[in-house]
Amino acid sequence: xxxxxxxxxxxxxxxxxxxxxxxxxxxxxxxxxxxxxxxxxxxxxxxxxxxxxxxxxxxxxxxxxxxxxxxxxxxxxxxxxxxxxxxxxxxxxxxxxxxxxxxxxxxxxxxxxxxxxxxxxxxxxxxxxxxxxxxxxxxxxxxxxxxxxxxxxxxxxxxxxxxxxxxxxxxxxxxxxxxxxxxxxxxxxxxxxxxxxxxxxxxxxxxxxxxxxxx
Numbered sequence: 001x002x003x004x005x006x007x008x009x010x011x012x013x014x015x016x017x018x019x020x021x022x023x024x025x026x027x028x029x030x031x032x033x034x035x036x037x038x039x040x041x042x043x044x045x046x047x048x049x050x051x052x053x054x055x056x057x058x059x060x061x062x063x064x065x066x067x068x069x070x071x072x073x074x075x076x077x078x079x080x081x082x083x084x085x086x087x088x089x090x091x092x093x094x095x096x097x098x099x100x101x102x103x104x105x106x107x108x109x110x111x112x113x114x115x116x117x118x119x120x121x122x123x124x125x126x127x128x129x130x131x132x133x134x135x136x137x138x139x140x141x142x143x144x145x146x147x148x149x150x151x152x153x154x155x156x157x158x159x160x161x162x163x164x165x166x167x168x169x170x171x172x173x174x175x176x177x178x179x180x181x182x183x184x185x186x187x188x189x190x191x192x193x194x195x196x197x198x199x200x201x202x203x204x205x206x207x208x209x210x211x212x213x214x215x
Contacts, residue, residue: 002206002207003181003182003187003205004204004209005182006180006200006204007079007120007177009062010209010213011203011204012077014203015203016062016075020044021196021199022196022199023063024042025169025173025196026075027075029167029170029172030116030170030174031116031152032150039073040068041068042066042073043067043068044065045072061074061092062077063075063076066111070111071111072096072097072111072113073114073115074092074093074113074115075118076089076116076118077120078117079120080120081119081120081121081123086151089117090149090151092115093149093151096113097148097149112148112149112150113149116152116154117151117153117154118156119154120156121155121157122155129158130159131154131155132152132153132154133150133151133152134150135149135151136148136149156174156177159174161174161175172197175191176197176201180201180204
């Protein structure tokens, strides 16, 4: 069996932009959510966020969705790191946050926006961990948090399966993203044993793509 790289633009969007159950599983595994915050449903939103003012900058993300509570989730797969990527992530998350409100609505209706960014390069070499969680906190009292935007960056090259052994689905999804590529002919049994990951693996089979898509 031949597979395509799950990190490639076409495959990533097909797997996580067309299968609500898979992107929901990925988000629950990788976002900093407590048990009572886990996502139970997903509705896809347009990946292109067109500005109301044509003079403002347009932006496109890989996957954007929300749950019934109104929380929004942005998922990006970044193959090549660039210094301005963090600013782009903040820009897109802020845009999603602001666009929730219409004229006359109350601020209390605003729901959090989570931005999950998977990066195929090491961009924080001085930090040991691969998981970087940013949010707005009080500088002197970090337990004081202003909810709204949460930005998560994952450095895929730093990941090793034993890093988060207690978070099984996180390990499986990160193994899916780091162990499968164009050279893969046999997928590890541990990945195929999980129904969600197996579905994501099956979606990578070369036979599922047209010649035009492969080109």
